[in-house]
Amino acid sequence: MVELLIATTLAMIIATAVFALHRIGARASIYSVVNLDAMAEGRKILLQIRDDLKNSCIPYRGAFAISFKDLLQIDFSKNRGLEGAEFSLLRFRYEPEFAKTALPGPEYLLRPLLNVRYRLEKADSSGLLKLIRETAPGTSQTKSRVLSDRISFFNITPVRINSSNDHENWLWNVHLHIGKTSDRTVVNAGTRSMNVFEFYDVVSSDFYTAISNHRNSPRNWHTGLRYSPE
Amino acid sequence: MSIATKGFSLPEILLAAIILALLAGSGFMAISSSNNHAMNACNQILEEQIAREALEVFRSIGFNRLSECHESVIAGYQLNTWQPVATFSRETGIERPAACSMFARKISMQLLEKDGINAIMLRVSVRLQKNALINGNESTFSTILVEQQ
Numbered sequence: 001m002v003e004l005l006i007a008t009t010l011a012m013i014i015a016t017a018v019f020a021l022h023r024i025g026a027r028a029s030i031y032s033v034v035n036l037d038a039m040a041e042g043r044k045i046l047l048q049i050r051d052d053l054k055n056s057c058i059p060y061r062g063a064f065a066i067s068f069k070d071l072l073q074i075d076f077s078k079n080r081g082l083e084g085a086e087f088s089l090l091r092f093r094y095e096p097e098f099a100k101t102a103l104p105g106p107e108y109l110l111r112p113l114l115n116v117r118y119r120l121e122k123a124d125s126s127g128l129l130k131l132i133r134e135t136a137p138g139t140s141q142t143k144s145r146v147l148s149d150r151i152s153f154f155n156i157t158p159v160r161i162n163s164s165n166d167h168e169n170w171l172w173n174v175h176l177h178i179g180k181t182s183d184r185t186v187v188n189a190g191t192r193s194m195n196v197f198e199f200y201d202v203v204s205s206d207f208y209t210a211i212s213n214h215r216n217s218p219r220n221w222h223t224g225l226r227y228s229p230e
Numbered sequence: 231m232s233i234a235t236k237g238f239s240l241p242e243i244l245l246a247a248i249i250l251a252l253l254a255g256s257g258f259m260a261i262s263s264s265n266n267h268a269m270n271a272c273n274q275i276l277e278e279q280i281a282r283e284a285l286e287v288f289r290s291i292g293f294n295r296l297s298e299c300h301e302s303v304i305a306g307y308q309l310n311t312w313q314p315v316a317t318f319s320r321e322t323g324i325e326r327p328a329a330c331s332m333f334a335r336k337i338s339m340q341l342l343e344k345d346g347i348n349a350i351m352l353r354v355s356v357r358l359q360k361n362a363l364i365n366g367n368e369s370t371f372s373t374i375l376v377e378q379q
Binding site: 003006007010013014017018021024025028029031032035036039042043046157159160161162163164167169170171173175198199200201202203204209213214 | 237238239240243244247250251254257258260261264265267268271272275279282283286287289290291292294295298299304305306321322323324325326327328329330378
């Protein structure tokens, strides 16, 4: 009888431990997968934004005084908080394009421009937002791509850094929060709990930096690659 | 069959329990290790962001101004010492996620010269602060800024 009791007790302890192990293991693995997924998504978005900001520019139309704030237009005018916010810029593309010109003289390879716009929209199923990237190369049709549908915060703010007494550098501080809703909590408590993964980045424009650091550099520096088919 | 040969004896059950406990222990260890790996992956992304911030700021300042500067603090960044990473920098106005405060950063610069070409080797090391609850390795990121004529 005593042996039976001991055996039952031990079996119960072991069963409880195995059940707890299974539960913790399942929860930990789901948590890890969700974490890594959000991290990978955030990293991918930041790399895309970094690439756009790094190559941002202003079209050259003769002599002009360049202002950092002209590189990126930020629009919160729809007055719905983050929803409807837009960030627009003009950037260089990587593929050079042969400049077809009727004018005589040397011919150039141009880096064509691309209009890029990031837009925040309300996501359908949750209180989170969709981050959409729209691109319009020249006169062709606008392409649109949803980068994420679980954005809880997104902003790009200009940052001024004084590197010396007579010079200041301008960069962008990018903030991105990716929200994660827990369906389990919704079922149990009737409320939605949300964990947020925070990302940030600091990016400068190569075009602006070149002109800012070297005042005599040509404003059309990006068009200076000569093309000689012969 | 006698009564003594029925079922298992107490030593057998204890042995079985010990084996099961060892197996459960190794299961817990595996879960804990998996969690640590996931946490390390998150930390690596943060480390990369913290290092990239400094590299980007120094890159935008450029070789010419950096080479003229002989101070230990450039644009609010202390050189050659481990500094805790704050969530907000008053000098630069850069805001960072709260988790960044778990890290410390060290920035170092080294002048290079080869065949008449001058450059600065910029190194940024990031590690978890000593009082952080989890352990992690130090990560180092670097870039070379070449003099522009």
